[in-house]
Amino acid sequence: MSFLLNCPNCGPRDVNEFACAGEVTSRPKALPDLRGLTDYVYFRRNVAGVQREWWYHRFGCEIWFLAERDTRTNEVLKTELPQASAGTSSAG
Amino acid sequence: MRLPEQLNERIDRSRPVRFFFAGRVVEGFEGDTIGSALFASGQRVFSRSFKYHRRRGLLCCSGGCPNCMMRVDGVPNVRVCTEPVREGAHVHAQNVLGSLEHDLLAAVDHFGGPFTPVGFYYRTMIRPRSLWPLYERFLRNVAGLGRLDKHAGRTRRFDTEHRRTEVLVIGGGRSGREAARSAAAAGRQVVLVDERGAPADGAFEVLAPARAIGIYEGGLVPVDAGNVLYRFRAERIVVATGALEQPLLFPGNDLVGVHLPGAVRRLVDEWSIKPGERAVIVSADERGLAVADKLERAGTSVVERIDLRSAPPRQLAARGSRGRLRSVVVDGREIECDLLVMSGGRQPAYSLLAQAGARVEYDAERGIFVPSDLPSNVEAVGSAAGEQEPAAVPAATFEGAEGAGRCFVCVCEDVTEKDVKRAIAEGFDSIELGKRYTTVTMGPCQGRLCHVPSIRLFARENETDEKAIGTTTARPPWAPVSLGLLAGRGHEPTKRTSIHHRHEEAGATMMWTGFWRRAHSYEHAANEALNVHRGVGVIDVSTLGKLLVQGPDAARFLELLYPNRFGDMKVGRIRYGVLGTDAGRIMDDGTIARLGEDQYYVTTTSTGADTVIEWFEWWNAVWGLDVETVNLTGALAAVNVAGPRSRELLGRLAQIDTSNEGISYLDAKETYVAGVPCLILRIGFVGELGYELHFASPYGEYLWDALLEYGADLGIRPFGLEPQRILRLEKMHILVGQDTDSESNVLEAGMPWIAKLDKEDFVGKWALEHVQERGFREQLVGFEMTDGVVPAEGGQIVLGGRPAGRVTSSRLSPQLGRAIGMAWVRPELAHEGAEIDIKVNGGFARACVRLKPFFDPEGERLRS
Numbered sequence: 001m002s003f004l005l006n007c008p009n010c011g012p013r014d015v016n017e018f019a020c021a022g023e024v025t026s027r028p029k030a031l032p033d034l035r036g037l038t039d040y041v042y043f044r045r046n047v048a049g050v051q052r053e054w055w056y057h058r059f060g061c062e063i064w065f066l067a068e069r070d071t072r073t074n075e076v077l078k079t080e081l082p083q084a085s086a087g088t089s090s091a092g
Numbered sequence: 093m094r095l096p097e098q099l100n101e102r103i104d105r106s107r108p109v110r111f112f113f114a115g116r117v118v119e120g121f122e123g124d125t126i127g128s129a130l131f132a133s134g135q136r137v138f139s140r141s142f143k144y145h146r147r148r149g150l151l152c153c154s155g156g157c158p159n160c161m162m163r164v165d166g167v168p169n170v171r172v173c174t175e176p177v178r179e180g181a182h183v184h185a186q187n188v189l190g191s192l193e194h195d196l197l198a199a200v201d202h203f204g205g206p207f208t209p210v211g212f213y214y215r216t217m218i219r220p221r222s223l224w225p226l227y228e229r230f231l232r233n234v235a236g237l238g239r240l241d242k243h244a245g246r247t248r249r250f251d252t253e254h255r256r257t258e259v260l261v262i263g264g265g266r267s268g269r270e271a272a273r274s275a276a277a278a279g280r281q282v283v284l285v286d287e288r289g290a291p292a293d294g295a296f297e298v299l300a301p302a303r304a305i306g307i308y309e310g311g312l313v314p315v316d317a318g319n320v321l322y323r324f325r326a327e328r329i330v331v332a333t334g335a336l337e338q339p340l341l342f343p344g345n346d347l348v349g350v351h352l353p354g355a356v357r358r359l360v361d362e363w364s365i366k367p368g369e370r371a372v373i374v375s376a377d378e379r380g381l382a383v384a385d386k387l388e389r390a391g392t393s394v395v396e397r398i399d400l401r402s403a404p405p406r407q408l409a410a411r412g413s414r415g416r417l418r419s420v421v422v423d424g425r426e427i428e429c430d431l432l433v434m435s436g437g438r439q440p441a442y443s444l445l446a447q448a449g450a451r452v453e454y455d456a457e458r459g460i461f462v463p464s465d466l467p468s469n470v471e472a473v474g475s476a477a478g479e480q481e482p483a484a485v486p487a488a489t490f491e492g493a494e495g496a497g498r499c500f501v502c503v504c505e506d507v508t509e510k511d512v513k514r515a516i517a518e519g520f521d522s523i524e525l526g527k528r529y530t531t532v533t534m535g536p537c538q539g540r541l542c543h544v545p546s547i548r549l550f551a552r553e554n555e556t557d558e559k560a561i562g563t564t565t566a567r568p569p570w571a572p573v574s575l576g577l578l579a580g581r582g583h584e585p586t587k588r589t590s591i592h593h594r595h596e597e598a599g600a601t602m603m604w605t606g607f608w609r610r611a612h613s614y615e616h617a618a619n620e621a622l623n624v625h626r627g628v629g630v631i632d633v634s635t636l637g638k639l640l641v642q643g644p645d646a647a648r649f650l651e652l653l654y655p656n657r658f659g660d661m662k663v664g665r666i667r668y669g670v671l672g673t674d675a676g677r678i679m680d681d682g683t684i685a686r687l688g689e690d691q692y693y694v695t696t697t698s699t700g701a702d703t704v705i706e707w708f709e710w711w712n713a714v715w716g717l718d719v720e721t722v723n724l725t726g727a728l729a730a731v732n733v734a735g736p737r738s739r740e741l742l743g744r745l746a747q748i749d750t751s752n753e754g755i756s757y758l759d760a761k762e763t764y765v766a767g768v769p770c771l772i773l774r775i776g777f778v779g780e781l782g783y784e785l786h787f788a789s790p791y792g793e794y795l796w797d798a799l800l801e802y803g804a805d806l807g808i809r810p811f812g813l814e815p816q817r818i819l820r821l822e823k824m825h826i827l828v829g830q831d832t833d834s835e836s837n838v839l840e841a842g843m844p845w846i847a848k849l850d851k852e853d854f855v856g857k858w859a860l861e862h863v864q865e866r867g868f869r870e871q872l873v874g875f876e877m878t879d880g881v882v883p884a885e886g887g888q889i890v891l892g893g894r895p896a897g898r899v900t901s902s903r904l905s906p907q908l909g910r911a912i913g914m915a916w917v918r919p920e921l922a923h924e925g926a927e928i929d930i931k932v933n934g935g936f937a938r939a940c941v942r943l944k945p946f947f948d949p950e951g952e953r954l955r956s
Contacts, residue, residue, distance in 0.1 A: 003310035004325070014254065014323075015310075021710065027674070028858075037858050041675045056706060064713035074309060082713045 003074045008081045009061040021054035023047075024066065048072055055079070093132045095364040095390055102362040111181040114191065120177045127153065127160050127173035128363040130183075136348050137192045137415065138162070138172070139185065142237060142535070143506035144201040147192070147415030149348035151503065151541075153355030155287065156336065158504045158536040161237060162186055166247075168238025169536065169572065173355075174288070174301075186238045197234065210511040210530045237536070252321045252580040257283045257297075260313060260326035262304040262444060264290030267474025268332030272296045275330070283324070285315050287571070306568025307331075307448040311469055314568075321577050328469055331444050335475035336540050338436035340374060341489040341549065343496035344410030346503055349417030350432045353380045356387065366390045368431030372420045374408060376400040377483035380435025387431075396420070396427050401484040409496035421493040437483030439544050440476050446566035454559040459485030461544065461563055488545070488552040501549060502542040504535020509549065516553045523550050527564050536572055539564075589634035590729045590792030600812060606699035608635045613812035618906035620811035621818045624780055625907050627807035628735035630799050631778075631816055634789065637682070637701025638728050639694040639708065643719035646690050652854055653711060654684070655838060655847040661686045666758040666773055669694075670846050671704065676837040676859025680704050681828050683775055685760035693760070693771065693786075697828055701725050711855070729789040733799060734782030736953070741803040742783055746772070755783075757955045766798035776954040778819035779947055818903045821912060822947035824874045830885075831872060831900040831914050839863050841872045842943070870897065871922035874942040875930075877911035880904075881937050888931045889915055896921060899930060905946065912946050913939075 004012045023044055028036060045051075048071055055067050068078040097105065107122035113130060120129025127138070127150060137147040138160040148159040155174035163184040164170040172183065189196040241247075259275045261268050264286025272284045273295055282296035289301040302317035304324075311329060315322040337352040339345060349368065353375070359365045367387070371394045375381045384394045398405060409421045410432060419428045442463040446452050448470045450463040455478070462478035472478075489499055489509050499509040507530045520529040523546070532546045533539035543563070551558045587607045595602065600611035611632065613620055623629050641650060647659040654669045661667055663686050671680040680700040685693045696704040708721045733741060743750040748763040755761050761772050768791045773784040787795060800808055817827070826832060826841060838846045839860055847860050877883070882902050889897035902913030921928055926941040948954065 002308045002312040014325075019706075027714075031858055031861070034862060037862065041859070054710070056710070058706070062709065064710050082716070 001074060003076065005055065005067065005076055006079045007057050007060060007063070008065050008079055009063050010057065013057070013060060017057060017059040019056045019058045021056060021064075024052045024054060050077060093134060093365060095360075095366055098361070098364045100361060101364045103364065109177040109179050111177060111179065111183060113183040114185065118183075122177070124177045124363060125173055126162070126164065126175045126177055126181065126183055127171075128359065128365065129177050130172065131359065131367075132363065132365050140188045140192065140195045140198065141346070141506050142187065142504060145187070145195050145198040146201050146346060146506075147348050148346060148503065150351065150355050150359075151339070151346075152337065152352045153358050156537055156540045158237075161536065163238060166241040167574075168240060210507065210515055248319065248576060250319055250321065250574075250577045250580055252323060254323045254325075255283070256325045257281050258326065259283070259328045259330060260285065260324050261296075261330040261332055262313070263332030263334055263474075263476065264288065264298065264300060265332060265334050265474060267334075267476075267479075268330070269293070271330045271332060271471075271473045275328075280328075283326075303571040303573075304444060305571050305573050307444050307470070308568065311448075314573075316571065316573050316577055319577075321580065326469075328471065329448070331448075331470065331472045331476050332474050333441035333444060333476045335438035335480055336441050337380075338439050338486075338544055339541055340376075340408070340434045340436045340486055341499055341501060341509060341545050342408040342410065343490075343492035343499045344412060344417075345434070346500045347410050347412040347417040347432075347497070348415050349412070349430050350410060350434060353383045353433055353435050356383050356431075356433055360386045360390045366392060368392050368429075370395050370429040371431040371433060372396040372398070372422075372427055372429045373433045373435075374398040374400065374420075374422075375433070375435040376437040376486050377435055378481055379438070380433060383433050387433075392431065395429060396422070398422060399484075400486055404484065404487065406491050407493060408490035409493035411493070411495050412497070421496065436486040436545070438475065438480055440478050440480070441540075442472075442476060443538070443566040443570045445470065445472055445476065446563070447568060447570070452563050452566075454557070454562075456557065456559060458482065459558075461547075461558075486548075488548040501546050502530075502532040502535060504537050504542070505531045507532045507542075512546065512549050513553055516550065521550075521554055523547060523561050524564055526550060533564060538570060538572075587635070589632055590789040591632045591634065591731070591796045594793055594796050595632065595810070595812075598810060600810075603813065605635065605813070608698055610635060610698075611810070611812040613814045614810055617812065617814040617818065618904075620809060620815035622906050623807065623809050624735045624778055624811055624815065624819060626736070627809075628733065628737040628741055628803055629809055629811040629815075630796070630803070631732050631734070631811050631813075632729075632792075632796070633698075633732050633784065634729040634792065635698035635701075636725075636730055637694075637696030637698070637704055638724040638730070638786065639696070639705060640722040640724055641692045641694055641708070641719060642690055642722070643717070644690055645717035645719045646692055649712065649715070649717050649719045650684060650692060650694075651851060652715065653708070655851075655854055655856060655860065656684075657848045657851065658684060658686070658692065663688055664760055666760050666775060668775075668846075670838050670843060671696075671707070672838065672856035672860075674855050674859060676856045676863060677834055678828055678832045678836045678838060678841060679707070681826070683773060685771075685773055687760065687762075687771075695773075700828065727789060728786050729792040729795075730784055730786045731796065731799065732777070732782055732784045733803075734776070734778045734780045736781055736956075737803075737806045737808075738781055738783060741799065741806055741808065742772075744802050745798065746770075748772075752956065766795055766802075768795050770795075776823075776951075777825055778816055779823035779825075779945070780819075780953055781956055782954075817901075818905060821901055821903050821914065822905050822907060823945045824914060824942075826872070826914070827901065836872070837863055840868050840870060868919045868922075870916045871919055872900070872914060872916055873922050874944075874946060875899075875913050875915050875928065875939040876942050876946065877913075877930075878938045878940065880911050881932055882911045883913065883930045883932045883937060883939075885913075889917060889921075890929050890931060890936065891918070891921065896928065908946055910946075912942075917941065 103121040103123035139148045151157045151159045153173045160173045161169045185192045258281040261272045261284040276282045276295040286300040287303040313324040359367045405423045411419045445463040449467045451465040520526045550561045595611040600614045603612040650658045656669045666685045669684045682695040745766045771786040887899040897917035899915045929936040
């Protein structure tokens with residue numbers, strides 16, 4: 001990987017400065033059944049195409065942001081700071 | 093050997109340069125390369141070939157072919173034809189056993205032929221199996237080129253530099269410079285990279301000698317400039333890499349004395365050297381034939397010119413003796429000569445363009461591969477784009493003659509026409525497979541000389557055309573690059589606390605914990621542990637992660653992150669917390685002190701600090717709560733003063749009442765200690781009365797010294813990480829990552845009180861509920877050996893001959909005089925006094941399960 005990523009804070013930077021925390025998933029709103037929990041914790045869609053994912057500017061401003069990246073070409077279509085109201089969250 | 097002074101020569105005859113080669117002194121001039129100086133001194137053989145150890149000479153003399161690779165001042169595989177002379181340099185031939193003239197390994201050339209076809213090491217040497225180790229030793233000895241200097245890592249330093257420019261021009265020839273000039277004239281910022289050493293230009297920056305080694309994803313162009321690797325990002329990349337002279341395929345085409353036109357041109361023009369006495373020229377283009385004029389001027393008689401465009405011969409072969417060219421046979425006619433200039437036309441150097449995503453197609457009319465469909469940010473100019481003079485399409489190979497040697501397709505890997513034919517006959521008829529099987533194009537020239545000829549040969553043998561065969565995928569590196577340059581400077585990050593030097597002065601044994609350097613022990617771990625039990629000890633715990641969590645939502649934020657409850661905590665109190673994931677896994681632990689209504693001070697483990705901080709920030713980004721986290725890990729130092737006499741010591745230095753009423757167990761108080769503003773946390777990781785002092789790290793040494801000075805009469809001694817590990821084990825305090833792994837949760841780890849499952853939500857709640865529902869699979873317990881032997885950490889616990897658990901920690905406790913430890917065991921064994929067998933040294937040792945801390949089980953000493 002050697003593409004550039006547009007940090008919402010710092011502008012375009014080498015991808016090596018960032019850590020990718022994988023695709024954005026949705027944390028269940030209430031107690032899920034075992035299958036629902038397992039899906040949330042362990043399963044990913046792993047799309048061949050545009051994926052919304054979490055990135056962290058680890059060797060930079062240390063901010064978390066969201067990116068839309070085409071997993072086939074590494075083309076980054078958009079980066080943005082998460083909205084406070086998003087309600088979507090991710091698994092660790 | 094030098095000609096009289098020429099008009100445009102590059103050498104400065106008033107400045108001689110001397111260097112050493114094969115035990116003799118060679119003299120050249122400033123402006124020479126090591127190769128040209130050697131050639132001028134009469135040297136004609138520059139290397140022995142990769143496999144057959146055949147003599148090889150300056151074939152291309154422009155840094156493309158592998159024939160002149162030598163070891164220069166310890167650096168292997170230096171192409172001496174382009175390496176400038178250096179006073180006093182030590183130059184050695186490589187890939188020889190003996191000398192270039194008498195190489196013992198040349199026997200392979202005479203006898204090895206039938207036994208060493210392509211891929212022979214997979215076939216000939218595979219049986220009998222039992223002999224493989226012997227074969228392997230031999231093969232490893234003769235394989236590869238050059239020998240690495242094992243100390244080179246200490247003598248050379250490589251750096252990486254990130255650079256940006258608007259326009260990056262690769263190649264400093266006519267077209268490249270024109271492109272650079274016009275871009276600069278249009279007001280663009282331009283950098284031109286040239287491997288030959290193009291002169292500086294006022295209008296734009298020139299990096300030379302430097303080589304672009306590839307075009308990677310995102311338009312990244314790494315440029316090798318010797319000791320610096322530039323990682324270029326350019327808005328526009330202009331590729332002006334020119335064209336590559338192609339050799340002809342005929343028997344004897346690797347003899348010393350066979351050159352490409354460029355080699356002859358440079359020898360005569362740049363270094364004023366007469367390349368031979370009698371020359372024959374065989375050329376597919378005007379450029380090759382034009383060398384005749386240069387040769388005549390240098391005093392070489394051109395005895396034959398063969399123009400492949402008008403009268404291509406059927407037969408072309410070179411004969412030689414002792415590896416040197418003696419004559420050329422053309423259609424039955426033998427012509428004596430010592431120089432053969434061959435040219436199969438020029439091929440656009442499209443590799444970088446192909447790497448960038450361009451399509452490469454065969455132009456049958458011109459007989460060359462031409463790039464097209466370039467990505468929008470990449471441009472090709474000049475010969476690289478296919479703009480060049482017309483040339484004949486040479487035959488794939490020429491008919492041989494009696495006494496002529498092998499016909500080489502690839503001089504890097506010694507692949508002959510016969511090898512390629514054989515590979516095709518064996519079924520490797522696609523160029524991609526054939527390439528991998530024969531290794532043609534995979535040598536140091538990276539296909540510069542062999543790519544197109546091998547495609548022509550494949551086309552002929554498969555009875556099709558070059559278009560149908562197509563090219564192989566172009567991959568970086570386009571130019572050879574040293575591994576040292578790719579590795580860059582040796583980065584071994586080290587974190588030291590502000591008290592680090594005091595530990596070294598005290599003679600501590602230091603150890604790594606993550607990137608931190610910490611004191612393992614100062615003299616004797618057991619004694620240091622005992623001193624904490626009996627008097628007072630002090631340990632540097634500055635490595636702990638330290639976070640300030642602040643804001644109206646601080647309590648809510650922590651309650652969502654931790655299984656614990658924090659909203660009900662009084663200001664000035666401390667609680668132990670275990671951080672978990674939504675999988676229920678334990679990821680870290682530490683203490684949380686409430687400093688104010690909206691302010692908490694969180695500590696993490698030393699090695700988990702960075703992960704926890706990222707974790708906090710991430711959830712904060714997800715939830716968007718009104719809370720801020722500040723990382724104070726480096727800003728603050730911390731020491732733990734522990735032991736029954738720690739209160740007395742602190743009483744002398746702290747500005748607060750240090751009685752049990754003044755600051756009781758799990759109290760946090762801000763005050764001055766020895767004049768330094770401190771946050772005191774009364775906690776007890778090591779199991780004795782203790783105070784953790786957190787303060788600004790610049791005061792580290794001062795406060796450390798003050799504690800040792802004022803505690804001297806109390807018997808204070810510093811203790812290291814190892815005694816701390818003994819002490820915490822006596823209390824069954826877990827170490828995350830040591831006693832827990834990726835499956836551990838707080839319930840099975842024996843800390844059910846941590847998880848407040850009645851809270852509406854927290855990270856990991858659902859997983860813990862599931863664990864409770866399914867029942868425990870294993871539990872973390874303490875154990876005590878009955879016979880005092882200390883089992884290995886990771887040791888197996890066996891019950892009735894079946895595995896029943898594993899040891900995670902074990903130590904001999906000097907305080908208790910017993911071997912103790914912690915282990916994961918099956919739930920039916922997790923009761924006080926259960927007997928377990930632990931594998932020790934091939935046998936078994938008996939142990940008893942303990943659920944309560946081995947030392948001070950009721951925590952009276954902690955609270956006293």
